[in-house]
Amino acid sequence: MAFRSVFDAEALRNEFEMAGISSQLIPRIWKHVRQKPNVDLDEVPSLPAAAYPILRSKFRAMTSSLSSNADSKDKLTTKLLIRLQEGTGSGCHATGCGSSNGDAAHMGRKEGPTEKMWHCWHHQRMHGLCCFLIGVGGNGAMVEAVIMRYDTRLGKYDGKPRPGGLRATLCVSSQVGCKMACKFCATGTMGFKNNLSSGEIVEQLVHASRFSDIRNVVFMGMGEPLNNFNAVVEAIKVMTASPFQLSPKRVTVSTVGIINAIKKFNGNLPSVNLAVSLHAPDQETRCQIMPSARAFPLGRLIEALLEYQKKSQQKILIEYIMLDAVNDLLEHAHQLGKLLQTLEVNYFLKSLLIHLRPKFEHREITEFCLGTSGLELSAMPSIVGSLPVVNLIPYNPIKSSSNFRTSKKENVEGFQKVLRGVYNIRTTIRQQMGTDISGACGQLVVNLSEQRSTEGACLLSDIEDLRI
């Protein structure tokens, strides 16, 4: 029988409520499990007597187990290989995933590929940061979570040494496989296998917390997080509550652009960062490399982002993979710059206001602002400065996934120069971490000669630094 994770908050809450047990006791259980992940739930102290049979019969402290871990040579990156419980079908029950996630979500994990089929997958993380290896053994699917450690004191800010210190970011997976089929991504060739439950997502944080004090969480692992919306929302709510207490501002969800989910993102997850994998400045190129773009046309995506930006007043992070001669030319940089300027909702209003202020009353300007943008005048300055931040990601060639090539260093730098210099868009180049251990995992399916080249990577700040 498959057990639920004790971190499946909704399931546990429902069970407790049905038994007349206060759900306020739940964080106490989580705190105990976080400190002792292998604990028998009978050992959690000070719960009402009625809680123990429920916990014993339906839940486990951890449904996943750490299969292995590997450190990069510089010790800055640790990859965790996590084995999920077999045949739980947890994605279906725990996430309330709904029909939009496809039938596969309801198949249960036993319907997943065999070990032969999935001997190993090297996942190039195109939403974000990481490379993932997954497989299915006799005991359930495996996913990887990656811990990346940064020293925020490196480099300068405003001409002075940066404040801060060592911190760790955890990159988590939200699905086994992915249905979005991006052509540059090995996972895209797998198809969708299953949703992780919210508990399985949180358990990645519990495993990682044994290695590092995690400050940031990014949903840039395997899967499209917004295709597992309910579980991701619930997992983030757990991660940002006691005992984990992550700041929502330090959580980033990366999406290829699921428009209907973007529209409800801010309402469900205020203050959580949204990153969008744009990867091309026009619909045609986007469709070539991301088949899902047909369902989520660029024009409608930009409208949804504009709406998100107005509502949330938050910066959007744009991720852009650099593919040689596909999307990395200077003309693409100009197209992207112009496209992103449309997200600066008050780009024109800003200059207009400068002219209006001496000539019109405050009330008139306020009415004008509300009429044209739906925003109060007081909201304008913060929005005006909110052009998206672009993160350029040097492509890591993977034989099994595509014929794409890594952009030349000068193309990446030229692209960055155009966005920064001509369009005043803050543009960084993705820092490459843990290349050596990614290679180790990738060797199962990828030859060393196919490993990523880091030559094109300028080591700049990563996505979590973009708010600084």
Ligand code: SF4
């Ligand atoms: S959305 Fe695309 S890049 Fe992200 S995991 Fe799925 S196939 Fe890969």
